[in-house]
Amino acid sequence: xxxxxxxxxxxxxxxxxxxxxxxxxxxxxxxxxxxxxxxxxxxxxxxxxxxxxxxxxxxxxxxxxxxxxxxxxxxxxxxxxxxxxxxxxxxxxxxxxxxxxxxxxxxxxxxxxxxxxxxxxxxxxxxxxxxxxxxxxxxxxxxxxxxxxxxxxxxxxxxxxxxxxxxxxxxxxxxxxxxxxxxxxxxxxxxxxxxxxxxxxxxxxxxxxxxxxxxxxxxxxxxxxxxxxxxxxxxxxxxxxxxxxxxxxxxxxxxxxxxxxxxxxxxxxxxxxxxxxxxxxxxxxxxxxxxxxxxxxxxxxxxxxxxxxxxxxxxxxxxxxxxxxxxxxxxxxxxxxxxxxxxxxxxxxxxxxxxxxxxxxxxxxxxxxxxxxxxxxxxxxxxxxxxxxxxxxxxxxxxxxxxxxxxxxxxxxxxxxxxxxxxxxxxxxxxxxxxxxxxxxxxxxx
Numbered sequence: 001x002x003x004x005x006x007x008x009x010x011x012x013x014x015x016x017x018x019x020x021x022x023x024x025x026x027x028x029x030x031x032x033x034x035x036x037x038x039x040x041x042x043x044x045x046x047x048x049x050x051x052x053x054x055x056x057x058x059x060x061x062x063x064x065x066x067x068x069x070x071x072x073x074x075x076x077x078x079x080x081x082x083x084x085x086x087x088x089x090x091x092x093x094x095x096x097x098x099x100x101x102x103x104x105x106x107x108x109x110x111x112x113x114x115x116x117x118x119x120x121x122x123x124x125x126x127x128x129x130x131x132x133x134x135x136x137x138x139x140x141x142x143x144x145x146x147x148x149x150x151x152x153x154x155x156x157x158x159x160x161x162x163x164x165x166x167x168x169x170x171x172x173x174x175x176x177x178x179x180x181x182x183x184x185x186x187x188x189x190x191x192x193x194x195x196x197x198x199x200x201x202x203x204x205x206x207x208x209x210x211x212x213x214x215x216x217x218x219x220x221x222x223x224x225x226x227x228x229x230x231x232x233x234x235x236x237x238x239x240x241x242x243x244x245x246x247x248x249x250x251x252x253x254x255x256x257x258x259x260x261x262x263x264x265x266x267x268x269x270x271x272x273x274x275x276x277x278x279x280x281x282x283x284x285x286x287x288x289x290x291x292x293x294x295x296x297x298x299x300x301x302x303x304x305x306x307x308x309x310x311x312x313x314x315x316x317x318x319x320x321x322x323x324x325x326x327x328x329x330x331x332x333x334x335x336x337x338x339x340x341x342x343x344x345x346x347x348x349x350x351x352x353x354x355x356x357x358x359x360x361x362x363x364x365x366x367x368x369x370x371x372x373x374x375x376x377x378x379x380x381x382x383x384x385x386x387x388x389x390x391x392x393x394x395x396x397x398x399x400x401x402x403x404x405x406x407x408x409x410x411x412x413x414x415x416x417x418x419x420x421x422x423x424x425x426x427x428x429x430x431x432x433x434x435x436x437x438x439x440x441x442x443x444x445x446x
Contacts, residue, residue, distance in 0.1 A: 012445075013344070014087040016313025017067065019077045019305075027084025033094050039086065040098030046090045047104045050082045060086050061104050063111060070107060078309050138193045142250055145192025146232035149201075152185060153226050161215045164208060179205040194232075195251035200225040224371055244329040249371045254328050259337050263326035266336075268292035270299070270323060271350055272315045273378055273424035274435025275445070279307070286311040289376040289424070289435070290325070290336075298376050299325050299336040317424070317436045318443035319344035332369040349438040352380035352422050355399035362427050374426040374433075381420040384413050393423065393432065404431040411446055415439050 018024035030050060033039075037057065039048030045064060049057035058073040060082040069079040079087075089095050100108070156163060164178030186201035204221045207214050231238065231246040238246065244254075254263075270290040278285045283304060290299040303312035315321060315338070323341030327333035353361070358377040365375055379401075382393040387402050391409040393416075394400040403409055415421055415437050422438040434446045 008093065009087065009091050010316065010319075010344075010346075011088060011091050013313050013316050014084060014091050016316065017079055017087070017310040018084055019079070019307075019310055023077055023079075023081055023084060026081035027088060030081055030085025031088035031092070032085075033089065036086065036089065038101075039089065039095045040101065041090055041095045042098065042100045042104075044108055045100065045104055046086055046095055047101060048086050048089075048095070050085065052082075058082050059103070061107055062087060063108060066111075068111065141192045142194045143232060145189050145194045145197065146229040146250075148192075149185065149189065149197055150226060150229045150233075153222055153229070157219070157222060157226075161218060164218070179208050182208075193251070196249045197225060197229060197232075197251075200228070228371060239331075241329065241331040245331040245369055245371075248328070248330060248335075256337060259326050259328055260339055263328060263337070264333055265324055265326055265339060266292065266295055266297055266299075267324040268295045268297070268322075270321045270325065270341075271347060271378075272317050272319050272321060272344070273376060274317050274426075275315070276426065276433070276435060277311065282307060284309070284311055288312075288315045288317075289426075290315070290321070291376070291378060293320070298334065299327070300334050300376075301325075301336055301338060314338075314341075314344070316344055317445045318347065318438070320347045321345075330369070332365055332372070334369075349422050349443075350378060352378035352424075354397055355379060355395045355401055356397065358401075358427060374428050376424065377427045377432075378422070378424050380422050382416065382423050383420050384409070384416050396420075401427070402431040404428060404433045407431075407433060411444070412437060415444060 014027075015024050018027060036048045036050055040046070043064075045061060047059075047061045049059050052058045052073060056072075058071055060069075060071045060073075060080075062069055062079070062083050067079075069083045071080050071082050073080055073082055075081070086095070164181075182201050182205035186198040186205070189195070189198035189201065200221060204218055204225070207218045207221060211217070228246065228249055231242075232250055235243050235246060270292055273289045273291050275286055275288040278287070284307060286303045288301045288303070290301065291297070292299070301312075301315060305311045321338075321341050321344045324339045325336040326339040328335040328337075358379055361377070362375040365372055379393070379395060381396045385392050385394045385400055387400065390402060390405070391413065392400040392402040393412075403412075412421075412423070412434050416439070419440055423432075423434055424436040426433040426435065437444045437446055
C-alpha cells in the first residue's frame with residue numbers, strides 16, 4: 001500500500017496532461033470525492049464513475065503506464081475533464097487502493113495484447129528492401145536540393161545583401177520580394193524532402209528588416225545553410241558522428257526502435273531543468289531539458305501531440321528522475337529517449353554554473369555542432385539588472401546575460417526581487433529564455 005502511495009503523481013504532473021487551460025480548470029472542479037462513485041486504484045490504473053448531465057454516470061479509466069484514457073463522456077479532448085479530475089483525486093490520496101474491476105482488467109488486457117502483437121510482428125524482407133529503396137531515393141532528392149541551394153545562395157550573396165531589398169523588399173516587414181524568394185526556395189526544399197534546409201530559409205526570410213543588425217543576422221543564417229548544404233553533398237566523406245549530425249539537421253531522424261536498440265545508454269539521476277511548449281503546423285511540441293547529476297550530461301527529450309491531445313508530462317520541471325536515457329547518434333549527442341525510469345521526486349535547489357561557465361559550455365557545443373541554435377544552462381545566484389532598455393540577469397561575478405527579446409520579464413523579476421535565484425534557461429545568441437526558477441520558497445515553471 002505504501003508503495004502505491006509513493007508512486008502517485010503530483011498535481012503538477014496531472015495538470016501537465018491537460019490539452020488546454022479550460023480542461024485543466026474543469027478537471028480541478030471535478031476533483032471532489034462527492035462527485036465520484038466506485039473509484040479505485042491499482043498498480044496499473046485508476047477508475048471511477050462521475051455523475052454528469054445524463055442519467056447514467058460517465059465511466060472513466062486511466063492506464064498509468066501510458067498514460068492512456070478511456071471515458072464514456074462525449075468529449076473529444078484527451079484526456080477529458082473527468083480523467084483529469086480523477087487523477088487529481090488520486091494524486092491527493094483520495095482514491096483507495098482496490099482490486100481491478102472486470103471492465104478495467106479487460107481493457108488493460110486488450111491494450112497489453114495489442115502492444116504484444118505489435119512487438120512480435122517482424123518486418124518482412126520485402127518491407128525492409130522497400131524502405132531501403134525509399135531511403136536512397138530520398139537521399140538523392142535531398143542531395144539534388146542541396147546542390148541547387150548552394151548555387152542559389154552563392155549567386156544571391158555574391159550580388160550583395162542589398163539585392164534582397166532591391167528584389168522588392170522595401171517596407172521593413174520581411175514580407176517583400178526578397179522574403180518571398182526565400183520562401184519560394186524553401187518550398188522547393190520541401191519538395192526535395194529536406195525540411196532542415198527549408199526551415200533555415202524560412203528563418204532567414206523572417207530576419208529581413210528585423211532590427212538594426214538584420215544584415216549580419218541574415219548573413220549568419222545563410223552561411224550556416226550554405227555549410228549544411230555543402231555537407232549534404234559529401235556525407236560519405238564525413239566522420240560517422242558528424243555525418244549523423246548533418247543528417248539530423250537535414251531532416252533525417254533515427255527511428256525510436258533504432259535508438260533504443262543501438263543508441264548510447266546513460267544511467268543517472270536526471271534533473272528536469274525545464275520544458276518549453278510550442279505549436280506549429282497543427283502539431284504541439286514539448287522540449288524537455290535534463291541534466292545528469294553524476295555524468296554532467298545534458299539531454300533533450302521531445303514529445304509531440306496534435307491539438308487537443310496531451311503532451312508527455314512524466315518529466316516535471318524541478319524534479320529528479322532516476323533512469324536511463326538512450327541518445328540519438330551525432331557528433332554532439334543531445335536528443336534522447338527515456339529507456340527506463342522510476343518515479344520523479346522533488347529536489348532541493350540545485351547548484352548551477354556561473355555565466356562564464358555557461359557561455360564556455362555553449363561555445364564548446366557550437367564547436368561540435370555549428371547549427372545548434374539553443375543550449376540548456378543552469379545558473380546560480382542571479383539578480384535582475386537593467387540592460388539596453390530591457391533586462392538582464394547578473395551573477396555573483398558581475399557577468400550578465402540579457403533576456404531574449406519578447407520574453408515577459410515580470411514573473412522572473414518578482415521572484416528575484418528579494419533574493420538571488422537559480423534559473424534554468426535556454427541560451428540563444430539573442431539572449432536567455434527562462435524556463436524554471438528556484439527560489440527560497442520553491443520552484444516555479446516560467
